[in-house]
Amino acid sequence: DAKTTQPTSMDCAEGRAANLPCNHSTISGNEYVYWYRQIHSQGPQYIIHGLKNNETNEMASLIITEDRKSSTLILPHATLRDTAVYYCIVRAYYGGSQGNLIFGKGTKLSVKP
Amino acid sequence: DSGVTQTPKHLITATGQRVTLRCSPRSGDLSVYWYQQSLDQGLQFLIQYYNGEERAKGNILERFSAQQFPDLHSELNLSSLELGDSALYFCASSASGVETQYFGPGTRLLVL
Secondary structure (H helix, E strand, O other): OOOEOOOOOEEOOOOOEEEEEEOOOOOOEEEEEEEEEEEEOOOEHHHHHHEEOEOOOOOOOOEEOOOOOOOEEEOOOEEEEHHHHEEEEEEEEOHHHHHHOOOOEEEEEEEEO | OOOEEEEOOOEEEEEEEOOOEEEOOOOOOOOOEEEEEOOOOOEEEEEEOOOEEEEEEEEOOEEEEEEEOOOOEEEEEEOOOHHHOOOEEEEEEEEEOOOOOOOOEEEEEOOO
């Protein structure tokens, strides 16, 4: 079972920031928080990941709370092309079965004009 | 473009048949993962290979098998196909067994 809880759906106005929350209250010390998205039926696209510090790349920012029990993915200026299902995944940084991705149902983000 | 390629894009076949799906990982990646996405089950991990050897198994049926070849491409073999095997099959690759996984565009399988 997925170790994360995300809202089923969210709406965001085009050009505004999209803030997608994720709860992972049982995360352990060696587990990273990963975010992927899936646009329609395309392959999941990697967005960003982090351990405990906030991270930023060209796609998004990831804010992880100090206790690491929750995080927020921020898309700073959402566009219509950001409409997708966003998955928050916790993953141990080891090989073998612990390293595999366990997808939950994710959050369907709809960006509206 | 993630750099992971999968063929074919679409596959239509009949129950009881056997098919082979192919995946080429990103250049330099040693690990390949297979995932299945059906309407009712979501994205599920099937199996992982690392440098030619099986590393981990998930919810893979006995009718399904996979291998990774010396050139690091991988094939997923599905046999005695059933209607319920209709799904999207994704391949992902990573540099090792622990790095970020990058997904291919998928193969859509329809079993009639």
